[in-house]
Amino acid sequence: xxxxxxxxxxxxxxxxxxxxxxxxxxxxxxxxxxxxxxxxxxxxxxxxxxxxxxxxxxxxxxxxxxxxxxxxxxxxxxxxxxxxxxxxxxxxxxxxxxxxxxxxxxxxxxxxxxxxxxxxxxxxxxxxxxxxxxxxxxxxxxxxxxxxxxxxxxxxxxxxxxxxxxxxxxxxxxxxxxxxxxxxxxxxxxxxxxxxxxxxxxxxxxxxxxxxxxxxxxxxxxxxxxxx
Amino acid sequence: xxxxxxxxxxxxxxxxxxxxxxxxxxxxxxxxxxxxxxxxxxxxxxxxxxxxxxxxxxxxxxxxxxxxxxxxxxxxxxxxxxxxxxxxxxxxxxxxxxxxxxxxxxxxxxxxxxxxxxxxxxxxxxxxxxxxxxxxxxxxxxxxxxxxxxxxxxxxxxxxxxxxxxxxxxxxxxxxxxxxxxxxxxxxxxxxxxxxxxxxxxxxxxxxxxxxxxxxxxxxxxxxxxxxxxxxxxxxxxxxxxxxxxxxxxxxxxxxxxxxxxxxxxxxxxxxxxx
Numbered sequence: 001x002x003x004x005x006x007x008x009x010x011x012x013x014x015x016x017x018x019x020x021x022x023x024x025x026x027x028x029x030x031x032x033x034x035x036x037x038x039x040x041x042x043x044x045x046x047x048x049x050x051x052x053x054x055x056x057x058x059x060x061x062x063x064x065x066x067x068x069x070x071x072x073x074x075x076x077x078x079x080x081x082x083x084x085x086x087x088x089x090x091x092x093x094x095x096x097x098x099x100x101x102x103x104x105x106x107x108x109x110x111x112x113x114x115x116x117x118x119x120x121x122x123x124x125x126x127x128x129x130x131x132x133x134x135x136x137x138x139x140x141x142x143x144x145x146x147x148x149x150x151x152x153x154x155x156x157x158x159x160x161x162x163x164x165x166x167x168x169x170x171x172x173x174x175x176x177x178x179x180x181x182x183x184x185x186x187x188x189x190x191x192x193x194x195x196x197x198x199x200x201x202x203x204x205x206x207x208x209x210x211x212x213x214x215x216x217x218x219x220x221x222x223x224x225x226x227x228x
Numbered sequence: 229x230x231x232x233x234x235x236x237x238x239x240x241x242x243x244x245x246x247x248x249x250x251x252x253x254x255x256x257x258x259x260x261x262x263x264x265x266x267x268x269x270x271x272x273x274x275x276x277x278x279x280x281x282x283x284x285x286x287x288x289x290x291x292x293x294x295x296x297x298x299x300x301x302x303x304x305x306x307x308x309x310x311x312x313x314x315x316x317x318x319x320x321x322x323x324x325x326x327x328x329x330x331x332x333x334x335x336x337x338x339x340x341x342x343x344x345x346x347x348x349x350x351x352x353x354x355x356x357x358x359x360x361x362x363x364x365x366x367x368x369x370x371x372x373x374x375x376x377x378x379x380x381x382x383x384x385x386x387x388x389x390x391x392x393x394x395x396x397x398x399x400x401x402x403x404x405x406x407x408x409x410x411x412x413x414x415x416x417x418x419x420x421x422x423x424x425x426x427x428x429x430x431x432x433x434x435x436x437x438x439x440x441x442x443x444x445x446x447x448x449x450x451x452x453x454x455x456x457x458x459x460x461x462x463x464x465x466x467x468x469x470x471x472x473x474x475x476x477x478x479x480x481x482x483x484x485x486x487x488x489x490x491x492x493x494x495x496x497x498x499x500x501x502x503x
Contacts, residue, residue: 154415
């Protein structure tokens with residue numbers, strides 16, 4: 001599903017964020033990415049949906065070779081990837097329904113298809129009764145569920161989460177985690193960067209620890225510990 | 229779409245349109261004056277009738293000559309005496325020994341060729357003298373050319389200012405929608421999909437911005453034209469009739485508005501579409 005081979009990333013300002021990473025993540029896996037702030041987690045994640053390009057090395061996502069793909073193909077890659085952020089990134093002037101439908105309108109889907117799919121994902125994240133609410137009328141956890149619904153509405157094969165529980169209290173964080181696990185059970189690959197020790201230690205999954213731009217540890221059922 | 233962008237286009241196009249009308253009228257004025265420039269060829273008084281015919285043919289055969297008019301000295305004298313009005317009688321005795329020359333009035337096909345044509349005719353046989361108001365003529369060309377160049381530079385300068393202003397105001401609306409664009413890109417929108425609303429916005433903005441200037445200029449010019457043509461208009465200065473001028477200006481302003489709007493919006497959206 002996701003393969004990296006000797007990937008390096010050096011920013012124009014001279015910071016080298018990723019220093020020779022090679023990994024292989026299979027379809028359907030649930031993977032935590034842990035590491036201190038500035039360790040290179042964000043760069044690692046951004047390279048998968050090609051927000052950033054590696055300075056050197058090969059990245060394969062699904063059937064896409066990110067090094068050789070054309071600029072015009074990036075939208076196609078992004079349609080197979082759902083992304084969830086710490087700050088939700090919802091449009092404040094749109095209702096819950098519209099925020100999710102927005103992701104499908106971009107693909108020029110038909111009105112009835114959009115309606116059906118949006119109600120389906122709202123059902124999955126259990127927010128069907130709040131479809132007409134505006135983001136600011138929702139709690140943080142609810143907003144994050146809307147952003148998860150938006151990430152999965154186009155049936156991506158992988159969902160990337162960049163600290164999805166970073167702004168949430170422990171209880172709400174668990175709701176989100178159970179939701180992600182549910183989505184993972186349907187066969188979607190989940191990649192989650194996190195600082196949440198409790199979650200990583202309790203919900204045991206594969207853990208990739210990044211330190212100083214390198215993989216310091218890759219455990220099939222690891223705990224939260226990036227100082228090796 | 230912001231009020232600011234539309235008013236920026238409106239103000240710019242208003243000024244551009246006003247200048248355009250001024251320049252078109254000055255051009256028209258210059259053309260009229262230039263068309264009036266003629267060469268008077270005074271024929272040698274010794275010339276026989278056949279010599280005069282030859283001279284007339286020679287002048288007509290010049291490629292740069294548009295029209296040749298022959299005024300026999302008797303006719304010239306009649307015109308002169310008639311022009312004296314009450315004092316005409318004192319000049320009646322001139323008829324006994326007409327002091328005038330026969331004259332060819334020559335019009336060059338291009339006003340700029342007048343001087344050259346005059347010189348060529350001057351070298352012909354049986355030509356006593358040529359006159360075409362050299363001094364006035366050169367000053368006139370210098371003046372009208374100057375006005376045209378200055379006007380063109382002004383219009384171009386204003387257009388660039390307009391594009392710059394529109395690009396900037398649209399950039400503001402884009403920054404306001406930056407988050408929206410970011411999310412669109414994240415969920416896999418193509419650049420074309422993201423771009424077209426801004427394309428439409430720029431187009432609308434430019435066209436909307438051109439409406440008020442067109443209305444104001446049409447109304448203003450019509451009023452102005454009616455006022456000056458009602459009053460005793462100076463004989464040597466006529467204004468362009470509103471119909472054709474206003475159509476031209478309106479069409480130009482709408483297209484300039486549209487082009488400037490679209491260009492400005494695409495310019496400012498481009499930078500947000502990278503990766």
